[in-house]
Amino acid sequence: MYDRILLATDATVASDDAERHAIELAAANDAVLHVLYVVDESVVTAYSGDEYVDEREGPEHGLEEVGQERLAAIRADASDAGVEVVEELRHGQPAETIVDYAEESDADLVVLGTKRRPEEYRTLLGSVTNRVLRLTTRPATVVKTDVSE
Numbered sequence: 001m002y003d004r005i006l007l008a009t010d011a012t013v014a015s016d017d018a019e020r021h022a023i024e025l026a027a028a029n030d031a032v033l034h035v036l037y038v039v040d041e042s043v044v045t046a047y048s049g050d051e052y053v054d055e056r057e058g059p060e061h062g063l064e065e066v067g068q069e070r071l072a073a074i075r076a077d078a079s080d081a082g083v084e085v086v087e088e089l090r091h092g093q094p095a096e097t098i099v100d101y102a103e104e105s106d107a108d109l110v111v112l113g114t115k116r117r118p119e120e121y122r123t124l125l126g127s128v129t130n131r132v133l134r135l136t137t138r139p140a141t142v143v144k145t146d147v148s149e
Contacts, residue, residue, distance in 0.1 A: 002029040006107035008036045008098045008132070011070035018113030018143035019074055025111070025141075026083040034086045034105050035074050037067035038094040064089065095131035102138045110140040 007022035009015040026033040039060060071087045078085045086105070090097050102110050114129040133140055 002026075002031045002108040004034060004105055004107050005029070005031045005109050005111060006034045006036060006098075006102050006105060006138075007074070007111045008038070008094075008101075009070055009074065009113070010094070010128070011037065011066050014115040014145050015070075015113040017145045018111050019077070021141070021143045022111040023074070023078050023081050023083055025109070026078065027081045031108070032084045032086060033078055034088065034101070034107060035071055035078075036088045036090065036098060036101050037071055038097045039063040039067060039089065039091045040094050041091055042093065060091075094128045095135060098128070098132050099135045102136055107138055110136060110138050111143065112140060113143050113145060116144045116146050 002025065005022055005026050007019060009019060022033060022035075025031070040063065043063065067089045071089060075085045075087060088101060090101065092100075098110070098112075101107075110132065112129045112132060114127060129142055133142070
């Protein structure tokens with residue numbers, strides 16, 4: 001049913017369940033799992049440069065490092081499940097970059113994670129997942145993660 005599954009991860013708790021789900025889907029369908037991490041350019045350009053973030057050399061380096069670490073962890077988990085992985089780290093606006101990559105890779109399914117939030121939060125702030133769902137023409141699965149905040 002699926003030959004190419006795209007997992008977009010932001011390396012937060014909101015992506016944990018989505019990552020597991022995408023690996024399971026890829027294994028069950030003998031599909032290639034494309035894993036995308038986007039360095040959010042709005043975070044990078046908003047940084048004043050006055051201080052270090054997360055004890056790393058500024059947000060761009062820090063976000064790249066976080067992304068590379070998460071991609072490596074997903075690759076290892078997928079390898080354990082016998083799933084072929086294509087990793088991609090890109091810079092840009094997350095939602096638009098995810099949609100563009102889904103088109104480029106001809107993804108049969110896009111898997112996204114999100115935290116379960118109250119409706120008022122979504123109305124005020126929105127989310128990358130909501131924007132991807134509005135923009136993509138590809139089938140998409142959203143995996144919600146319960147978190148206590």
